[in-house]
Amino acid sequence: MEIVTWNINGIRTFGGGIKNALDSLGADIICVQETKVTRDLLDERTAVVEGYNSYFSYSRGRSGYSGVATYCKDSATPFAAEEGLTGLLTNHEGAVGCYGDHTEFSSEELQLLDSEGRAVITQHRIMCQDKEQTVTVINVYCPRADPEKPERKQFKLQFYKLLQSRAESVLKDGSHVIVLGDVNTSHRPIDHCDPSDNDDFSENPGRKWLNGFLHSGREEEDDDDDEPDEESEVTDTIHSGIFVDTFRFFHPTRTNAFTCWSTLTGARQTNYGTRIDYILADCQLAKEQFVAADIMPEVEGSDHCPVWGKLSCSLLPSSKAPPLCTRYLPQFAGKQQKLSRFLVKVDQKSVQSEQKEVLPASQEEEERRENLNPHGAGNVPGKKRLLTSHSVVPKGKKPKTGNTSSKPQGSLLSFFKPKQANVGQCEKETGLDEDASSHSSQKALSAGEMSSVTDTGNRDTELVLDGSSQLCSGSTTAETDKRVKTKHLSSQSAVGHSEAKKGASLVFWKSVLHGPPPPPSCKVHGEPCVLRTVKKEGPNMGKQFFVCARPQGHASNPEARCNFFAWVDKGK
Ligand code: ZN
Numbered sequence: 001m002e003i004v005t006w007n008i009n010g011i012r013t014f015g016g017g018i019k020n021a022l023d024s025l026g027a028d029i030i031c032v033q034e035t036k037v038t039r040d041l042l043d044e045r046t047a048v049v050e051g052y053n054s055y056f057s058y059s060r061g062r063s064g065y066s067g068v069a070t071y072c073k074d075s076a077t078p079f080a081a082e083e084g085l086t087g088l089l090t091n092h093e094g095a096v097g098c099y100g101d102h103t104e105f106s107s108e109e110l111q112l113l114d115s116e117g118r119a120v121i122t123q124h125r126i127m128c129q130d131k132e133q134t135v136t137v138i139n140v141y142c143p144r145a146d147p148e149k150p151e152r153k154q155f156k157l158q159f160y161k162l163l164q165s166r167a168e169s170v171l172k173d174g175s176h177v178i179v180l181g182d183v184n185t186s187h188r189p190i191d192h193c194d195p196s197d198n199d200d201f202s203e204n205p206g207r208k209w210l211n212g213f214l215h216s217g218r219e220e221e222d223d224d225d226d227e228p229d230e231e232s233e234v235t236d237t238i239h240s241g242i243f244v245d246t247f248r249f250f251h252p253t254r255t256n257a258f259t260c261w262s263t264l265t266g267a268r269q270t271n272y273g274t275r276i277d278y279i280l281a282d283c284q285l286a287k288e289q290f291v292a293a294d295i296m297p298e299v300e301g302s303d304h305c306p307v308w309g310k311l312s313c314s315l316l317p318s319s320k321a322p323p324l325c326t327r328y329l330p331q332f333a334g335k336q337q338k339l340s341r342f343l344v345k346v347d348q349k350s351v352q353s354e355q356k357e358v359l360p361a362s363q364e365e366e367e368r369r370e371n372l373n374p375h376g377a378g379n380v381p382g383k384k385r386l387l388t389s390h391s392v393v394p395k396g397k398k399p400k401t402g403n404t405s406s407k408p409q410g411s412l413l414s415f416f417k418p419k420q421a422n423v424g425q426c427e428k429e430t431g432l433d434e435d436a437s438s439h440s441s442q443k444a445l446s447a448g449e450m451s452s453v454t455d456t457g458n459r460d461t462e463l464v465l466d467g468s469s470q471l472c473s474g475s476t477t478a479e480t481d482k483r484v485k486t487k488h489l490s491s492q493s494a495v496g497h498s499e500a501k502k503g504a505s506l507v508f509w510k511s512v513l514h515g516p517p518p519p520p521s522c523k524v525h526g527e528p529c530v531l532r533t534v535k536k537e538g539p540n541m542g543k544q545f546f547v548c549a550r551p552q553g554h555a556s557n558p559e560a561r562c563n564f565f566a567w568v569d570k571g572k
Pocket of ligand 1 (some may be wrong): 548561
């Protein structure tokens with residue numbers, strides 16, 4: 001039995017070929033997070049995949065936000081499946097049960113905790129050494145604590161407590177339990193590219209919770225000589241839980257093993273990341289059935305990579321999928337039997353553009369977008385974020401350096417093309433870690449400003465200088481693209497309403513009429529900088545600055561971004 005978890009950062013990561021993508025991951029049970037699929041957006045292509053049965057959890061609040069899904073091979077069909085952790089989202093027909101103790105939550109809290117589409121539970125029969133048992137797979141997308149939203153810290157911890165209560169309750173009932181997904185907390189310093197950049201690393205409440213949830217998995221093995229004694233003692237004293245981090249179980253001392261990197265800063269190139277995606281199994285299952293577990297950093301397409309685990313037990317499929325299965329949804333029921341549905345050639349182009357219209361690029365962007373743009377125009381995903389129709393692409397060649405991949409401009413018209421390459425680089429900066437907005441290389445901005453600059457809304461107006469060429473798309477949203485296209489070169493209409501846009505337009509016209517001003521070179525590498533714009537509301541909003549164009553990395557890495565920073569001189 002093989003199992004995979006992957007935060008796919010939008011189901012579009014799978015492109016048009018979900019079946020190919022699932023097949024290439026080669027697992028019996030594939031748990032994905034941050035699908036950004038809500039019930040209104042779920043299409044048949046996503047819901048009904050030949051050879052698989054799927055189970056979705058959707059955000060109730062807003063469209064295109066959060067969401068998890070579990071795809072099971074037909075040979076791994078569960079006998080029970082349920083959305084959410086609380087039991088409030090199920091009618092209990094074919095549900096998993098064992099809800100645990102909810103006395104410390106108010107009913108309102110419980111409802112909120114299950115309202116964002118963050119958990120799907122499936123229950124499977126397995127054969128372990130000729131003995132039939134059950135394993136319950138809890139697929140979770142734990143909340144991220146946005147430093148700018150203090151109330152989310154509490155929400156995140158409440159979610160952890162609820163998750164623990166449910167997992168332990170199911171385990172107590174006699175089923176094995178696997179909790180897997182994007183937990184949004186790096187556990188130990190070894191799981192973080194720069195733990196010293198976080199004050200009180202070990203004092204982080206999420207880490208404290210993980211310590212209480214996890215067992216070292218090794219302390220009972222007296223004859224274990226692989227691990228230094230020092231390490232054993234440390235982990236033994238702080239780990240009191242009954243779940244095992246299966247990756248660390250097999251690789252207790254491996255360093256630089258990360259599953260999430262900031263796409264904006266190109267940190268994947270320097271492997272400046274965190275390990276926040278886990279497959280956690282109850283102690284007995286981990287020790288008796290798991291034979292391997294590892295990360296798959298070579299698989300691109302999302303700002304996270306997949307994580308897999310292999311168990312020696314085999315799955316016993318249920319003959320009938322439980323009621324939560326998406327193929328029973330009224331809009332798909334009956335259709336999946338028609339073979340013709342699978343043979344219809346889908347126009348890749350129209351499918352992708354359709355997705356671009358409806359799916360926002362990230363949850364944080366969606367949050368920002370809600371504030372900035374009530375119409376919520378869809379973003380244009382960077383090509384690099386898409387898996388091809390051949391699905392998962394092993395990293396054959398190094399991705400181009402972020403923010404510098406623009407081509408020299410051949411004609412005026414190309415100025416009106418959205419800077420797509422840039423969009424792909426602008427995903428969740430703070431996805432690096434739950435609470436870490438560590439931008440130590442750019443002290444000229446406050447951490448809050450910087451995270452805002454890099455975090456979200458800047459995709460719309462960010463300008464990029466690339467050596468001899470300058471790209472000045474006022475916006476990368478479809479809306480603005482259309483506006484620019486339809487109004488052509490009318491100088492009046494090209495000038496945006498906001499100060500920031502006005503600035504962008506001025507730079508634009510300067511570059512058209514006089515050629516772009518050369519960007520400064522960073523001091524360490526002597527390379528042309530990139531131009532960025534502060535998007536956070538406040539005294540610096542709309543101001544532009546230059547930073548080193550290289551990907552973010554550890555301060556000691558000479559290949560990574562240096563600390564060059566300069567405001568754009570407005571006098572010019
Ligand atoms: Zn530099």
